[in-house]
Amino acid sequence: MRKGRFPVPAGVTDWSIAVGVVVLLLGTGLSGAHPSGGRELLGSALLAVGGLVLAARRKAPLVVLAVAGLSAVGYQAAGFEVLAVSYLVAVYSAVRVGHFAVTLAASVGLLAVLLLTAVVSHGGPAREAVTQARTTLEIAWLIAAFAAGEAVRQAERRADEAERTREETARRRADEERLRIARELHDSLTHQISVIKVQSEVAVHVARRRGEHVPEALLAIQEAGREASRELRATLEALRDDDPTPPHGLDHIPNLVKRFRTTGLETTLTIEGHPHAVPAAVGRTAYRIVQESLTNVSRHAAATTASVLIDYRPGALAIRVDDNGKATPDTAPTPGIGLLGMHERVTALGGRLRTEPRGTGGFTVQAELPTNGAP
Numbered sequence: 001m002r003k004g005r006f007p008v009p010a011g012v013t014d015w016s017i018a019v020g021v022v023v024l025l026l027g028t029g030l031s032g033a034h035p036s037g038g039r040e041l042l043g044s045a046l047l048a049v050g051g052l053v054l055a056a057r058r059k060a061p062l063v064v065l066a067v068a069g070l071s072a073v074g075y076q077a078a079g080f081e082v083l084a085v086s087y088l089v090a091v092y093s094a095v096r097v098g099h100f101a102v103t104l105a106a107s108v109g110l111l112a113v114l115l116l117t118a119v120v121s122h123g124g125p126a127r128e129a130v131t132q133a134r135t136t137l138e139i140a141w142l143i144a145a146f147a148a149g150e151a152v153r154q155a156e157r158r159a160d161e162a163e164r165t166r167e168e169t170a171r172r173r174a175d176e177e178r179l180r181i182a183r184e185l186h187d188s189l190t191h192q193i194s195v196i197k198v199q200s201e202v203a204v205h206v207a208r209r210r211g212e213h214v215p216e217a218l219l220a221i222q223e224a225g226r227e228a229s230r231e232l233r234a235t236l237e238a239l240r241d242d243d244p245t246p247p248h249g250l251d252h253i254p255n256l257v258k259r260f261r262t263t264g265l266e267t268t269l270t271i272e273g274h275p276h277a278v279p280a281a282v283g284r285t286a287y288r289i290v291q292e293s294l295t296n297v298s299r300h301a302a303a304t305t306a307s308v309l310i311d312y313r314p315g316a317l318a319i320r321v322d323d324n325g326k327a328t329p330d331t332a333p334t335p336g337i338g339l340l341g342m343h344e345r346v347t348a349l350g351g352r353l354r355t356e357p358r359g360t361g362g363f364t365v366q367a368e369l370p371t372n373g374a375p
Contacts, residue, residue, distance in 0.1 A: 014055045021086050022051030028082050035079035043078035046071045050086035057093040065090040065103060069110045076114060084114075095149025096156075182236050189232055197225035220263045227259065249283030250310070253290050257308055260294045266305045267294065273312030278371045285345045285369060286310070286319050289353075292338045293321035293365045301325025301363060315372045316351075321365045327357040342367075 025047040035043065050071030057064045065087070072084035087110065094103040200222040207214045234248075257269045278286075290308055297306045303325035311318040339355055342365075346353040351369040358364050 010058060011055075014058060017089065018052050018054040021054055021089060022048050024085055025051050025082055029075070029080040039078045043075040043080040046075040046078065047080065047082065050075070050084075054086055054089055054093075057090060061090070061094040061097055062099060062102060065094045065099075065106055069106060072110065073113050084110075092149040092152075096153045098153060100150065185232065185236060193225065193228050193232055196221070197229050200225050216262060216264065220259075223259055223262060248287045248291075249280065250278065250286055251283075252287055253308070253310065256287070256291055256294070260298060260306070263298055265294070265298050265303065267308065268306075269308045269310070271310050271312075275312055278317055278369075281349060282317055282369045282371055285349060285351075286317060286367075288345060289319050289342055289365065289367050290321060292342050296338060297321070297323040297325060297363070301327065303362065313368075315370060317369045317371055319365075319367045319369070322358065322362060323364075324362045326361075327363040328361060329357050329359055 026044060029043065029047055050068050053064050053067045053071070068084070068087040068090040072087045075082065076084075091103055091107060200218065203218055204214055204222050207218070254269060257267045260267045294306060294308070297303050301323050303323035306321065306323040309318070309320040309322075311320070342355075343353050346367050346369065349369050351367060354364075354366045356364060
């Protein structure tokens, strides 16, 4: 059932229809000419069964069609001259989901059986005329049920095709935008990063040839240039790929921490819990959280130490990055693009993120990412 302002569950609708048909059949059958005794009880039971089975018309339309048809034959053979309303609803439901040929064959067979039942059960020319009129009416109602079911099926098919077209258009536009971003990144960043990388490597090479001491800062720039080049290349490949799989995950965090040590930031890494495989999206997000946190520490915190904690918990992965920088509980941090991106990544996985100054000074970033059912 499509969503509306006040959506009604499909099961409630089906049971309401089934109960309504039962009431209609029993009311019509018992108010008119009908048998007595055991045949009345049997016919009434078949009327009820033929209506109640409609509650399963979405799950098993052909089974419902068969049961409703047999019930109609049964209660008319018992002496109830009631229009097979439950069978008409079953016909509509079966045609709606595409069982046109089977439903048509079953309906032709049912009409023949009902006609034969009426002829055998009732004799005389008057009864024959009534039987023919009723048969004509049943054929008309069957045609109407077929037409309604087919019309609804075609309308739903066109709606589904329109939805697929919208999704394909949105996907194509997303692909075009992804490629545009890739071109922009390539045109704007590749040259500058390559210049930084080449110049830092030349400076290190010249200093070593002269036998001079290479400053740690210059080595850090060289390594950062190499890493930025690798990151940019991987990002461009991911943007151009239909199924992007960025390469960095939990396994790359130790090397990340080691690189920040070369910048002069005393960084430690602690692993707690029992390490185990986590979904790729969780691993990538954990890496980005640590990377962005340590980058902020080295750029803005004026810190000398930073600690990274990876805690494997049942059903979750916890990450914590602390520093001893200048942040205090009285200073409210201004969220930048890095923190906002971090929050978006964590929220997309259904996790929690907390970023705030520590009571003892410095800043803390704490994230908890669910590992059960993460994409």
